[in-house]
Amino acid sequence: MEKLKERIQQLKKKRPGYGEILDFYQKIREAQDDAKASLSIHPIKLKQEVKKLLAKEGFSLIQQEDFPVDVEASVNLFQSICQIGKEANPHMAEQVRKIEEAIENRRLDLRKLFKKGAQEKKVEHVADEFGLNKKVFSFLIQSSTKPPIEAAVEQLRSEFDSETWLKGYCPICGSLPSLSLFKEEVGKRYLLCSYCGYQWRIDRLFCPFCRNTGQESLHYLYGEGEKAYRIDLCDKCHQYIKTIDYRNLAESDPVIEDLATLHLDILADQKGYKRPVPNPWTP
Numbered sequence: 001m002e003k004l005k006e007r008i009q010q011l012k013k014k015r016p017g018y019g020e021i022l023d024f025y026q027k028i029r030e031a032q033d034d035a036k037a038s039l040s041i042h043p044i045k046l047k048q049e050v051k052k053l054l055a056k057e058g059f060s061l062i063q064q065e066d067f068p069v070d071v072e073a074s075v076n077l078f079q080s081i082c083q084i085g086k087e088a089n090p091h092m093a094e095q096v097r098k099i100e101e102a103i104e105n106r107r108l109d110l111r112k113l114f115k116k117g118a119q120e121k122k123v124e125h126v127a128d129e130f131g132l133n134k135k136v137f138s139f140l141i142q143s144s145t146k147p148p149i150e151a152a153v154e155q156l157r158s159e160f161d162s163e164t165w166l167k168g169y170c171p172i173c174g175s176l177p178s179l180s181l182f183k184e185e186v187g188k189r190y191l192l193c194s195y196c197g198y199q200w201r202i203d204r205l206f207c208p209f210c211r212n213t214g215q216e217s218l219h220y221l222y223g224e225g226e227k228a229y230r231i232d233l234c235d236k237c238h239q240y241i242k243t244i245d246y247r248n249l250a251e252s253d254p255v256i257e258d259l260a261t262l263h264l265d266i267l268a269d270q271k272g273y274k275r276p277v278p279n280p281w282t283p
């Protein structure tokens with residue numbers, strides 16, 4: 001946490017315009033840390049035969065709804081994060097007010113949503129039903145389920161070799177990546193799961209969304225004077241993924257680096273590329 005705070009201070013100095021967003025994220029991380037301390041989840045049991053078969057066929061180890069849940073912890077965390085959101089900015093405050101209204105009218109049942117594992121499709125469906133901003137609502141829900149999910153990933157980590165999967169979706173839970181990362185001097189490329197946070201190795205020339213490997217249709221662009229960040233564009237599916245280059249940057253939480261480089265998302269958006277897994281501030 002100290003390291004995270006330090007990095008956020010650095011980023012705020014460099015790019016004051018992102019101060020509000022970074023402060024918001026830091027508060028969420030603190031709330032998640034608090035929630036972690038009193039977490040209670042069941043261990044995941046994987047059947048050996050199933051595991052082998054699934055790995056061979058290219059299926060993920062589990063699915064989003066198979067993650068253990070701690071409904072009470074997530075409901076409490078959701079409430080804390082909503083409080084933080086109210087103070088963050090008017091747009092977030094407005095969304096939180098709408099959510100609270102839906103809960104008060106007993107139409108939106110958070111416990112039920114968390115109990116079923118809060119998988120992406122279900123969350124989007126609920127956002128539609130109550131007229132909520134999908135990106136914001138998904139972010140709030142996902143932030144609230146993060147501690148139990150991260151604890152589960154720690155349980156499963158030893159079940160898998162992150163270097164050999166090489167697919168565009170997460171080997172643990174099957175979700176799409178939110179970011180790509182370059183690591184080590186030789187520039188090994190990894191993808192970061194948008195749902196469970198697991199990182200796995202991937203080829204350097206590869207679109208995770210359409211599996212394109214064509215040199216002529218995969219491009220990237222840098223922001224001005226920013227060697228540590230780039231946008232990887234695919235001309236086949238017209239989507240992009242942001243890459244954090246840790247060869248030019250001290251190891252840090254990729255999510256804060258993402259939040260502090262929204263100008264690159266704006267650039268990609270202007271060029272007509274879409275981001276399949278946005279954060280709440282992505283255009």
Ligand SMILES: [Zn+2]
Pocket residue numbers: 170171172173174175193194195196197198
């Ligand atoms: Zn995952």
Ligand SMILES: [Zn+2]
Pocket residue numbers: 207208209210211212234235236237238239
């Ligand atoms: Zn593509």
